Amino acid sequence: MSVRLTRRGLLTVGAGTAVALAAPALAQGAPGRVVVVGGGFGGATAARFLAAEGVTVTLVEPNTTYAACPMSNAVLVGLKPWEGQLFGYDGVRRAGVTVVHQAATAIDPGVRRVTLADGVALPYDRLVLSPGIDLRFEALPGYSAEAAQAMPHAWKAGEQTLLLARQLEAMEDGGTVVISVPPNPYRCPPGPYERASLVAHYLKTRKPRSKLLVLDAKDAFSKQRLFQAAWAALYPGLLEYVPLAGGGQVTAVEPATRTFVTDFGRHQADVANVIPPQRAAAIARTAGVADRTGWCPVDPATFESRLVPGIHVIGDAAIGGAVPKSAFAANAAGKACAAALAALLAGREPAAPKLINTCYSLVAPDHGISVAGVYRPNAQGLFADIEGAGGTSPLDAPPETRALEAAYAHAWFDIATAEVFG
């Protein structure tokens, strides 16, 4: 171990920094080493806020650049530049976090150690997993990583986002776009409907003879009344929504012809966007913190796994109860988890957390809608809505309110990403 560390210059520096940080951490009454796996909205936030508490923290994230999913629907249709989605980790380092760009390949909860792809082992007192999601290609017959070249998912921001954008751009006026939406739960509940809205806006303004078909595996969805009212007002005859009850559930896809198969028929697309079923990312299953549903049950007071002690799961991978799988919620959970861990490491009882979520969706460039919630743990050990709080934007709000919420959607993104990566 020490040989390996001294052979690698970077890691020697990392280890030295860790030792140097440990002393003041002890003085501040927050001893302990925390490893955070996953440098997105949840993990990078948790790492920064732990460092601010005086905890020695290492963030493990394979990518040197993070591509943010929120607002990537606006990128798809040319309303935002792709570069605005990209964030590095210099700000996280400046906040006192040791950032290691490696994949975590194994976790031994018995000896509390994470092994990285390069063989280095990181010991921890507490581990935070914020690994995000994996796409369950195998859950949809005909779909695969290869098929996603012909029928992009664009559900993890990156090359897939740009691929779907290029396909939309290349489509001739008069073409048919089809978006398929999975059953719950999945990352970003209103995301498919925001995407449908913005694609409809793109078609209306650029390729007005085209059609958009949305095939949904469920009958009810986030901000449904607001979306459907906006669709009727803005995109009549252009956007057709087919719920589960109308035969919307896609049972297979045929990538060679970009065809969606349902129990009721077949739909061939010129541009096909398959949003497949999902589960917690692989490292969560490796660590043993995912249950049979594919997601990770946690104690909402501390985010500690119900299955493996010493491992805390935040973000989209966790079973959040009423808390949606959103970047806002992951950011809020990152802070609450950091506070809980600082307390636990100092031998104090963590305070019962309260989370807030606010999700904005754009249904047109100047038309934003939102859903909000305030949550606390309930008697069943899940985050539950505080009754009387939260809900969606009013159905009858004036255009000025919609414009304001569209501006807030962009402002939220700028502020949240500055807090996480700035």
Place this chain on the structure above:
Amino acid sequence: MTVLRLAALAGGLVLILTTGATAVAAPGALASPGTLAPPGAAACSGCHAPSPRTSSVMPAIHGRPAAEIAAAMREYRAGTRPATVMDRIAKGFSEAETEALAAWLEAHR
């Protein structure tokens, strides 16, 4: 309740320290998250930037007088203040929670 009172107390203490720091004008000081942040308080900075360096259509609330923040939250809760989303969020906090939150926000900028 004990936790809340503790949090409010801690907020008051930090306030004194922060005022001192402001007098010396420490630029770019980030809000310290603080273990004793009252429940929900840390989530505010998801939309309201704690540092004035970020200009935004979202109003800054960190460092504003606690009485002002608590009064605004009370009006949001009652539905008497124009709102887009804050009326929905304010209803998730009791008066005691709101006051603890407001004290913490005043102290953290």
